[in-house]
Amino acid sequence: MMPALQGLALLLLAQSAGELLVRALRLPLPGPVLGLGLVLAALAWAPTRRLVAGPVEAVAELLLAHLSLLFVPLGVGVIAHLGLLGEHAGALAVVLLLSTVAGLAVTALVLQALWRDDATAEIAEPTP
Amino acid sequence: MTNFVELWLYLSATPLFGLTATLVVYVLAQAAYTRLGQPPWANPVLWSVLVLALLLLATGTPYPTYFSGAQFIHFLLGPAVVALAWPLWQRRAELRARPVALGAAALAGAGASVAVALGLGWALDLPLPLLASLAPKGTTAPVAMGVAEALGGVPALAAVFAVLTGLVGAVAGKYLFDALKLKRPEVRGFALGTSAHGIGAARAWQVHPAAGAYAALGLSLQVLIAALLMPLVLPLLLSRLPA
Numbered sequence: 001m002m003p004a005l006q007g008l009a010l011l012l013l014a015q016s017a018g019e020l021l022v023r024a025l026r027l028p029l030p031g032p033v034l035g036l037g038l039v040l041a042a043l044a045w046a047p048t049r050r051l052v053a054g055p056v057e058a059v060a061e062l063l064l065a066h067l068s069l070l071f072v073p074l075g076v077g078v079i080a081h082l083g084l085l086g087e088h089a090g091a092l093a094v095v096l097l098l099s100t101v102a103g104l105a106v107t108a109l110v111l112q113a114l115w116r117d118d119a120t121a122e123i124a125e126p127t128p
Numbered sequence: 129m130t131n132f133v134e135l136w137l138y139l140s141a142t143p144l145f146g147l148t149a150t151l152v153v154y155v156l157a158q159a160a161y162t163r164l165g166q167p168p169w170a171n172p173v174l175w176s177v178l179v180l181a182l183l184l185l186a187t188g189t190p191y192p193t194y195f196s197g198a199q200f201i202h203f204l205l206g207p208a209v210v211a212l213a214w215p216l217w218q219r220r221a222e223l224r225a226r227p228v229a230l231g232a233a234a235l236a237g238a239g240a241s242v243a244v245a246l247g248l249g250w251a252l253d254l255p256l257p258l259l260a261s262l263a264p265k266g267t268t269a270p271v272a273m274g275v276a277e278a279l280g281g282v283p284a285l286a287a288v289f290a291v292l293t294g295l296v297g298a299v300a301g302k303y304l305f306d307a308l309k310l311k312r313p314e315v316r317g318f319a320l321g322t323s324a325h326g327i328g329a330a331r332a333w334q335v336h337p338a339a340g341a342y343a344a345l346g347l348s349l350q351v352l353i354a355a356l357l358m359p360l361v362l363p364l365l366l367s368r369l370p371a
Contacts, residue, residue, distance in 0.1 A: 011207040018210070028359035030274035032209035033351060039213035060214035063207060064344065068173045068330035069154050070205045073146075073198035074269050075177035075291040077284055079184055080191040084258075084285070091252035095262060096289065099245035100296040103266050103323035104304055107237025107346075111315045114229035 007059025010052055014038045140189050146197025153179050166334055168299045173327050177291070205270045208326070212351060215344030222345060234322045234349050241266040241323060242362070250369050257281055259369070263362050265289040267354035268325040268347065275358045279366060290325065297324020298331040313339035321346025 017038055019031030027034065039056060042048040063070075078085065085092060139145050157172035157179070164170045184194055195202070216223070223230060245262045254262070260281030264272040269290040276286030297320060305316045317339030320328035329347045333340035 008207065011210045015206050015210050028278060029355040030209075030271050032206045032270060033355040035206075035210040036213045036216075036348070036351065039210055040217060043213060043217040056211070056214050059207075060211040063204060063211045064215065065333075067208055067326040069150075069176075070201060070208055071173055071269060071291050071294065071327055072150055072154055072176045072180065073195060073202040074205075074287040075173060075295075076150075076180045076184065076194060076198070077191060078177065078288050079181045081285060081288065085288075088254055088258060091249065091254055092258075092262075092289075094252065095245055095249045095254070096265070096292050097296055097300075098248060099241045099262075100266070100293045100323060101300060101304060102244040103237045103241030104297055104301055104319045105308060106240035107233045107322050108305060108308065108310050108315050108319035110236045111229055111233035111318055112310055112312065114226070114232060115312065115315065116226065116229070 003055045003058035004062050005059075007055035007057070010055055011035070011039070011059060011063075014042075136187075140187060141193060143197035143200070145189075146194040147200055148197070149180060149183065149194070150176070150198045150201055153183075168302050168331065171295060171298050171327070171331070173291070173330075174295050174299065177295075205268075209268060209270055209351060212344070212348035215341070216348040219341060219345040222342070223349075230318065230345070230349065233318065234346060234353055237319065237322050238266055238350065238353055238357075242358075242365075246365060246369070256366070256369075258285065260362075260366060261285040262289055263366070264354060264358055265293045266323055266325065266350070267358070268351055271351055271355050275354065275362070278359050279362055291327070294324045294327025297328040301328060301331065314342040317342035318346040322350040325350065 014035035015032050016035075018033070018035030021027065021034055022029065022031045039052070042052045043056065154172060154176045157175040160175070161170045161172045180194070183189075184191065242263055245265065246259060249259045249262055257280065260279035261276045261283075263279060263281070264275035264286060266272075267275065267290065269287045272286045272290040273283035277283045301316065301320050301324065305311075305319070310316060313336040317329075317332040317336065320332045320339070321343030324331075325347055329340070329343035332343035
């Protein structure tokens with residue numbers, strides 16, 4: 001439990017730093033995304049990696065394993081907008097369905113077309 | 129009977145209600161999903177949202193009352209976005225092995241999703257605030273809210289559209305990929321992570337480890353693309369839409 005708590009403290013620190021930087025520098029991106037970048041930088045830099053890797057792994061596995069639960073409160077928010085949603089229900093259903101299917105299909109087809117099987121092996125074992 | 133009503137009025141007005149109801153309903157939905165062999169239509173988020181929404185409507189509980197408790201779960205979405213640094217870091221070998229394929233697929237998918245949403249929404253006469261809330265729907269809810277707000281959309285609607293998109297992707301993905309004869313779990317997982325964000329990725333995780341790994345990679349990559357590019361590109365697109 002301890003590493004997960006340390007990891008949560010690190011994530012919150014990174015998110016807070018992200019929110020502060022976004023506001024101070026008027027950056028056009030959400031604070032947590034900048035926080036993601038900060039944690040990534042801490043993982044990539046060897047001196048900080050030893051400190052943060054364990055805790056970040058522990059908390060990330062816990063949070064991401066239950067990621068879908070975190071969307072439930074927002075999803076229930078549907079009931080606060082039933083009027084507006086009902087007024088455009090047909091159009092919204094068509095747009096949501098087709099745009100999501102388009103995104104899924106295009107991503108999968110492009111990746112399938114560009115996929116090279118041996119690519120991972122080459123990187124995993126660099127030639128001496 | 130009066131006692132019961134009084135007790136209900138007390139309980140339903142405390143944050144304890146929203147938090148307890150969310151967790152209990154989700155745990156039950158998750159158990160049913162596992163019991164049924166994880167078919168896409170039994171998606172635990174879909175059923176949790178439906179059951180909770182009906183419960184609130186049936187009892188006349190306003191959403192803000194529910195949210196005063198549920199916000200403790202909702203709050204973790206921010207740290208969860210930060211936590212995406214971990215799968216991104218862990219999968220750096222795959223990312224380095226095929227940066228062009230993964231980057232091109234994620235960009236093309238995001239572009240297709242935004243283009244269809246805006247084009248179709250505009251053709252179907254949706255008002256501008258709805259279009260601006262729909263545009264970032266393929267990305268994870270907290271990021272979609274931020275992007276929608278910057279575009280003049282409604283953050284709460286953007287969150288609802290993002291969750292609905294995740295659900296459509298998680299439910300329809302299997303049938304779509306089967307129909308397109310796309311078998312590779314990495315490809316299916318990556319598409320779910322990029323186009324149906326956390327809910328699609330959760331589905332991929334449960335089904336196949338390699339699909340889950342690529343879903344996590346797709347999800348974190350897509351969050352970066354959405355957060356960095358959408359605030360720059362979408363205002364141009366929205367302002368060019370003929371009235």
